[in-house]
Amino acid sequence: MATLTRRQRFSFPEIPEWFETFPARFAMPTMGDLYTIRIEDYMQDDRYVVRAELPGMSPQDIDVVVGDGMLTINAERAETDTQKSRSEIRYGSMSRSTTLPPGADENDITADYSDGMLTVSVGMGRDKTEPKHIEIQHTV
Incomplete structure (x- = not known):
């Protein structure tokens, strides 16, 4: 008799991310003519970078x-x-x-707009805290 097992990991790891960004992929008008701006984000040289597609804007x-x-x-x-x-x-x-990553320094931000792309760079200057082990006291 065959035994079925359930895998804990998703076979296609990019699919959940695709569904999270689904509204941005097919941005449609919503109430008040509000549109979603398409973005990408990544880490570069200890900075968090967000690029937004805004063609034809000043x-x-x-x-x-x-x-x-x-x-x-x-x-x-x-x-x-x-x-x-x-x-x-x-x-x-x-x-x-978008939510800034832990450690982002809100006082160290630059923005540049060129060729229809807005690039916002945020410094990751705050001290990154390491996990701290707490000693457990035992009283008798």
């Missing part, structure tokens, strides 16, 4: 806010008064927030 239309361990990017594209026969360009407000 830096004056982009606002980067950091606080309480969150990084938020807000942008707004105003519609022109030109008569159009067709438009596939998204207008209105866009926003995206």
